[in-house]
Amino acid sequence: MKKIIITLLLTVSPLSFAADKAFVSSRTMSHTTANTLALAAMDACKKQGYQVAAAVVDRHGNLLSFIRDPLSGNHTIDVAIRKAYTSATFQSSTMTLQQGDFAGLRFADKVLIIGGGRPVNIGGHFYGAIGISGAPAKKVTGDIDDACAQAGIESVQELLEFAE
Secondary structure (H helix, E strand, O other): OHHHHHHHHHHOOHHHHOOOOOOOOOOOOOHHHHHHHHHHHHHHHHOOOOOOEEEEEEOOOOEEEEEEOOOOOOHHHHHHHHHHHHHHHHOOOHHHHHOOOOHHHOOOOOOOOOOOEEEEEEOOEEEEEEEEEOOOOOOOOOHHHHHHHHHHHHHHHHHHHOOO
């Protein structure tokens, strides 16, 4: 028994934690990349005849970029930002979240579980999220917004994959 305790103490010694870093690092999109992402997503919807708003947030849900078609409704401003915030803080697509049982989160500040928010997860790095609002539903609430968000992500995918 003493051998087991001594072995455990030696394997859980401070030396075993020496390889741990004292800090963590993460990547954040530049304002140029965030603007490109937002504009590409909005243009994808515009090509289909929809006037939308696009919001890009960092990994913590803080706004990096926002663009709105002048003909989109005023409600699209808050909705796009909340979709992006929700997607970033849950690190999940709001389309996926909308299929779950999240009724208890209805009253959570800034959270909006409606399709159109997508995380920007490229090359093993989580950058934040994009939220789109303003397009009507084709089959499911937020499905066109979601597709436009994905088109925006694809427009910056290569840039972020090969970023140094």
